[in-house]
Amino acid sequence: MHEMSIMQSVLDTAFSALEQSSETRITQIVLTIGEQTDIQEIPLTFAFEALKPNTPARNARLVIHMLTTRSHCDDCGIDFDHDRFSMICTDCGSSNISLLTGRELRIDALEADSESFESIDSDADPFADFLTDRPE
Amino acid sequence: MTHIDISKPILDKNDRLAQSNKELLREKKIFVLDLMASPGAGKTTAILATIEALKERFRIAVIEGDIASDVDAQKIKAAGVPAIQINTGGVCHLESDMIRHALDQLPLDDLDLIIVENVGNLVCTTEFYLGENAKVMILSVPEGDDKPLKYPTIFQTSKAVILSKTDTMPVFDFDYEAFERTVNSLNPKAPIFQLSAKTGEGIQQWAEWLANQVKHAQNAPDGQSLH
Numbered sequence: 288m289h290e291m292s293i294m295q296s297v298l299d300t301a302f303s304a305l306e307q308s309s310e311t312r313i314t315q316i317v318l319t320i321g322e323q324t325d326i327q328e329i330p331l332t333f334a335f336e337a338l339k340p341n342t343p344a345r346n347a348r349l350v351i352h353m354l355t356t357r358s359h360c361d362d363c364g365i366d367f368d369h370d371r372f373s374m375i376c377t378d379c380g381s382s383n384i385s386l387l388t389g390r391e392l393r394i395d396a397l398e399a400d401s402e403s404f405e406s407i408d409s410d411a412d413p414f415a416d417f418l419t420d421r422p423e
Numbered sequence: 424m425t426h427i428d429i430s431k432p433i434l435d436k437n438d439r440l441a442q443s444n445k446e447l448l449r450e451k452k453i454f455v456l457d458l459m460a461s462p463g464a465g466k467t468t469a470i471l472a473t474i475e476a477l478k479e480r481f482r483i484a485v486i487e488g489d490i491a492s493d494v495d496a497q498k499i500k501a502a503g504v505p506a507i508q509i510n511t512g513g514v515c516h517l518e519s520d521m522i523r524h525a526l527d528q529l530p531l532d533d534l535d536l537i538i539v540e541n542v543g544n545l546v547c548t549t550e551f552y553l554g555e556n557a558k559v560m561i562l563s564v565p566e567g568d569d570k571p572l573k574y575p576t577i578f579q580t581s582k583a584v585i586l587s588k589t590d591t592m593p594v595f596d597f598d599y600e601a602f603e604r605t606v607n608s609l610n611p612k613a614p615i616f617q618l619s620a621k622t623g624e625g626i627q628q629w630a631e632w633l634a635n636q637v638k639h640a641q642n643a644p645d646g647q648s649l650h
Contacts, residue, residue, distance in 0.1 A: 292518070293434070299436065300431060323575075323579065324550060392432055398427075
């Protein structure tokens with residue numbers, strides 16, 4: 288369920304970036320998601336497909352890079368990969384560690400152009416439906 | 424084709440508003456606790472017990488988050504504490520703009536501690552920063568000792584973990600040692616408080632920990648981030 292809120296935030300950010308550019312159509316959105324967030328690729332993609340019709344992203348592709356967990360040990364100084372269930376240094380056993388990757392929820396970049404949308408809705412204002420019929 | 428670099432947190436807008444909540448609360452010297460748990464884990468009962476334990480020392484208010492109804496806010500108000508009910512209308516977690524709206528309705532000059540009761544949910548509540556000083560979660564004994572394995576994130580984002588309804592431990596064959604082992608592995612720095620509103624067990628220890636957090640935040644120099 289929270290994937291809907293997350294994806295709505297992605298699209299809000301994407302649309303405001305598009306408005307500041309000279310392009311009209313988003314063709315790709317790239318995200319990075321850490322495994323320690325409870326955000327999953329499949330529901331996130333589902334939310335994207337549900338929210339993109341009648342928006343400037345309706346022809347866009349979603350690319351998600353998932354990152355595994357990696358930490359730095361503040362005692363012995365090593366960087367190490369570990370599973371999300373064990374927040375202790377794999378080398379010295381210290382629990383004094385700082386997470387390096389795994390909590391990302393980031394929108395990296397967009398690809399955009401000014402090609403027309405598929406002919407069926409080429410006359411529609413790309414923002415009209417999105418602004419008037421915005422889901423929760 | 425244009426490449427537009429963004430490199431921003433997805434929840435940037437929520438986080439920025441949360442940061443402004445945080446600044447407002449720091450200026451007013453108010454500590455905010457975001458309390459997360461499943462529906463029925465005993466959040467409201469724990470809040471009532473916390474109010475009872477701390478009401479002579481701190482001026483407390485509660486923000487109640489639920490999908491619908493104001494039954495929880497009514498219970499809190501009956502205890503003589505200001506309470507604002509947020510109805511999310513289906514959204515499974517609180518967001519920072521909802522908190523801001525509630526803060527606007529509270530007497531911020533007359534408060535030391537605001538307890539936010541988040542929507543009952545072990546998943547979605549963890550991702551949204553509200554401007555709180557600490558997130559704390561409650562797991563109730565009937566939910567089972569294996570929950571940290573199934574919902575690791577909430578145990579990892581909590582500054583402390585409350586185990587509630589401990590008087591029912593024998594009935595549910597709750598393996599406390601296994602539970603403690605998993606929580607320590609997920610979040611080695613988080614203390615675990617065993618609470619029973621029925622017998623009163625653990626309430627004093629939990630209330631003391633919270634009181635120390637509040638005092639520490641109130642005495643922190645301006646500009647120091649406590650998040």
